[in-house]
Amino acid sequence: xxxxxxxxxxxxxxxxxxxxxxxxxxxxxxxxxxxxxxxxxxxxxxxxxxxxxxxxxxxxxxxxxxxxxxxxxxxxxxxxxxxxxxxxxxxxxxxxxxxxxxxxxxxxxxxxxxxxxxxxxxxxxxxxxxxxxxxxxxxxxxxxxxxxxxxxxxxxxxxxxxxxxxxxxxxxxxxxxxxxxxxxxxxxxxxxxxxxxxxxxxxxxxxxxxxxxxxxxxxxxxxxxxxxxxxxxxxxxxxxxxxxxxxxxxxxxxxxxxxxxxxxxxxxxxxxxxxxxxxxxxxxxxxxxxxxxxxxxxxxxxxxxxxxxxxxxxxxxxxxxxxxxxxxxxxxxxxxxxxxxxxxxxxxxxxxxxxxxxxxxxxxxxxxxxxxxxxxxxxxxxxxxxxxxxxxxxxxxxxxxxxxxxxxxxxxxxxxxxxxxxxxxxxxxxxxxxxxxxxxxxxxxxxxxxxxxxxxxxxxxxxxxxxxxxxxxxxxxxxxxxxxxxxxxxxxxxxxxxx
Ligand SMILES: Nc1ncnc2c1ncn2[C@@H]1O[C@H](COP(=O)(O)OP(=O)(O)OP(=O)(O)O)[C@@H](O)[C@H]1O
Numbered sequence: 001x002x003x004x005x006x007x008x009x010x011x012x013x014x015x016x017x018x019x020x021x022x023x024x025x026x027x028x029x030x031x032x033x034x035x036x037x038x039x040x041x042x043x044x045x046x047x048x049x050x051x052x053x054x055x056x057x058x059x060x061x062x063x064x065x066x067x068x069x070x071x072x073x074x075x076x077x078x079x080x081x082x083x084x085x086x087x088x089x090x091x092x093x094x095x096x097x098x099x100x101x102x103x104x105x106x107x108x109x110x111x112x113x114x115x116x117x118x119x120x121x122x123x124x125x126x127x128x129x130x131x132x133x134x135x136x137x138x139x140x141x142x143x144x145x146x147x148x149x150x151x152x153x154x155x156x157x158x159x160x161x162x163x164x165x166x167x168x169x170x171x172x173x174x175x176x177x178x179x180x181x182x183x184x185x186x187x188x189x190x191x192x193x194x195x196x197x198x199x200x201x202x203x204x205x206x207x208x209x210x211x212x213x214x215x216x217x218x219x220x221x222x223x224x225x226x227x228x229x230x231x232x233x234x235x236x237x238x239x240x241x242x243x244x245x246x247x248x249x250x251x252x253x254x255x256x257x258x259x260x261x262x263x264x265x266x267x268x269x270x271x272x273x274x275x276x277x278x279x280x281x282x283x284x285x286x287x288x289x290x291x292x293x294x295x296x297x298x299x300x301x302x303x304x305x306x307x308x309x310x311x312x313x314x315x316x317x318x319x320x321x322x323x324x325x326x327x328x329x330x331x332x333x334x335x336x337x338x339x340x341x342x343x344x345x346x347x348x349x350x351x352x353x354x355x356x357x358x359x360x361x362x363x364x365x366x367x368x369x370x371x372x373x374x375x376x377x378x379x380x381x382x383x384x385x386x387x388x389x390x391x392x393x394x395x396x397x398x399x400x401x402x403x404x405x406x407x408x409x410x411x412x413x414x415x416x417x418x419x420x421x422x423x424x425x426x427x428x429x430x431x432x433x434x435x436x437x438x439x440x441x442x443x444x445x446x447x448x449x450x451x452x453x454x455x456x457x458x459x460x461x462x463x464x465x466x467x468x469x470x471x472x473x474x475x476x477x478x479x480x481x482x483x484x485x486x487x488x489x490x491x492x493x494x495x496x497x498x499x
Contacts, residue, residue: 028060032067034093035086042085042194047182051078058105065090065098068105075104081321085194148224156220157213160228166213172339174332177207180323184211187294188218195321197285197295201302202325205365208298211325212264215296219262227261233270237277257287261294268297268317273308282313289316330495333357333367340368346375348385351447354494355390358405358448370397391450405497407445407459413496414441417489426461440486442468443475444493 036055040048051074059066067086069075078086079102091097148156154164168188173181180200187198198215200208216228231239243252256263263284271277288295299306302324303317328336334357341348348371356374360367374393378385408422415422418437425438438460445456446468453465453472460468478486 028065029057031090031093031098032057032065035089038089038092039085042089043082043182043186047179050074051082055102056105058103063099064101066101066103068103070105075102078102081323088194148221152224153217153221156224157217160216160220160230162213162216162228162230164217166210167217168214170339170343171207171210171214172328172332172336174328174335176326176328176332177211180211180325183321183323184215184296185218187296188215189222196289196292197297197317197320199297199299199303199317199320199322200325201299201322203300203327203362205363206325206327207364208325209266212266212296212298216262216264227259228264229256229260229262230264230266232266233268233277233281236265236281237271237274240277240280253284256284260288263288263293263295265295265297267299269299269301269306269309271309272306278310278313282310282316285313285316289319327362328364330357333361333364336364336367337371340371344375346371346385349387351387352385352390355387355394359394370394405448407449407451407456410445410448410497411441411460414444414493417493417496428461439471439475440489440493442471444490444497446472448494448497 036052039052043052054069054071054074055067055078056069057065058068069078083100083102086100087097090100157164168181168185171177171181180202183195183198184200187195200211202208213230216230219226220228239252243249271281285295297317302322303309303314306314306317309317334353337348337353337357341353352374356367356370360370370393374385374390377383377393378389383389411422411425414437415425418433420434420437424434425441427434429435442456442460445451445459446453449456451459453468456468457463457465475486475490479490
């Protein structure tokens with residue numbers, strides 16, 4: 001596509017500030033600046049910094065704005081997630097819709113947007129922000145209502161069929177879920193009006209239900225009068241069938257279409273292929289959406305990928321914001337285990353936490369369940385909660401955390417970290433620069449592969465098993481004693497290995 005550069009557009013545009021001429025175009029640069037200001041009021045500071053601050057105005061015509069980013073991932077992410085928001089903000093700023101294109105602009109010098117002062121808000125952006133802020137503050141902040149007591153809130157949450165434990169506070173945020181967590185918080189605080197519906201998708205046991213219910217809990221905390229309806233799509237279908245049988249369809253419809261401020265539907269994929277349920281849900285959705293009521297759904301797939309879902313529903317599911325939760329990284333898994341342990345007042349050593357977090361990678365429910373089983377077992381058998389117990393349990397559960405880490409991999413990683421060769425680690429030179437990394441590699445291999453000392457000796461270039469045992473104990477002692485040099489090196493190496 002060949003469009004004139006921004007400067008040429010600017011010279012063709014005239015600046016008309018009169019409100020009597022709403023269709024007159026502002027210079028593109030100003031339009032983009034105003035759009036950025038509006039975007040800043042619509043997303044949280046982190047997302048603004050991550051996704052919008054790096055966008056650069058590159059080219060424009062009277063109908064199209066071309067924005068450049070230097071990271072192809074950012075380009076795809078913005079295209080998939082923020083295009084509607086950008087189009088809306090640009091249309092507000094320009095007074096008419098403009099086509100937006102995001103291109104990868106490589107490393108060439110970006111055209112800087114002049115003097116962008118993100119703190120100076122134009123009126124439209126300011127009022128949008130104030131609307132949002134009003135939504136963000138809870139009613140009790142204005143003295144309009146009394147905040148609910150913890151007991152009242154818990155009762156309300158349970159009455160709505162939700163778990164009082166599923167709050168934002170209890171949810172551990174990491175790179176795998178931070179975007180969705182932020183979107184859920186925006187919806188719960190009323191500042192995410194554009195995220196309607198909010199569609200959360202992701203694999204099994206990754207916290208979708210937790211986040212879904214956290215929205216409901218938070219909205220009830222902010223205003224206990226909120227009529228929250230939480231249910232799985234399966235329950236929706238069962239209630240529908242029951243109402244049809246008992247001829248109580250009017251009540252059924254009323255509770256969802258009229259007596260509801262927030263509809264939280266779990267596992268929407270369940271209605272795939274169930275035509276009558278889809279028909280009913282379609283009308284429920286329309287009624288709520290048209291009256292400005294928030295809808296949030298979870299699913300195991302994106303709307304487009306859902307099998308057996310009618311096109312008219314799938315397209316509605318994508319009207320708002322689609323956000324995914326992914327399997328947590330090692331750091332998040334460790335933080336989740338630590339949080340769960342703290343909540344249940346269980347003391348867990350770092351080794352046990354790391355062992356569990358390494359073994360169970362893709363399902364937080366399983367991670368949590370394993371911890372609970374381990375604690376129960378330790379109590380029952382009256383044994384300490386240590387790595388031996390964890391290993392036994394994992395073995396019985398048939399989860400071989402060893403499978404993904406091999407001795408060779410550890411040797412290579414340690415060698416590269418200390419800038420020496422793997423053959424040095426397997427060799428017999430005893431200079432400190434080599435013997436210490438060798439001992440660390442032995443320690444990590446024993447700890448993370450669980451291989452026997454004789455087998456490790458063989459893999460470390462034919463050494464005696466006592467050499468490996470001595471190295472393991474020495475590093476273990478140094479780490480436990482808090483020797484900074486060794487503890488830091490081991491922590492860095494583990495972070496690399498367990499990534
Ligand atoms: N980031 C997290 N922080 C704290 N707890 C979490 C996190 N992610 C998941 N959990 C916990 O893991 C368990 C399973 O989560 P949840 O039921 O929300 O998963 P899900 O994605 O809805 O699973 P499914 O697809 O099976 O319905 C819950 O106890 C939840 O509290």
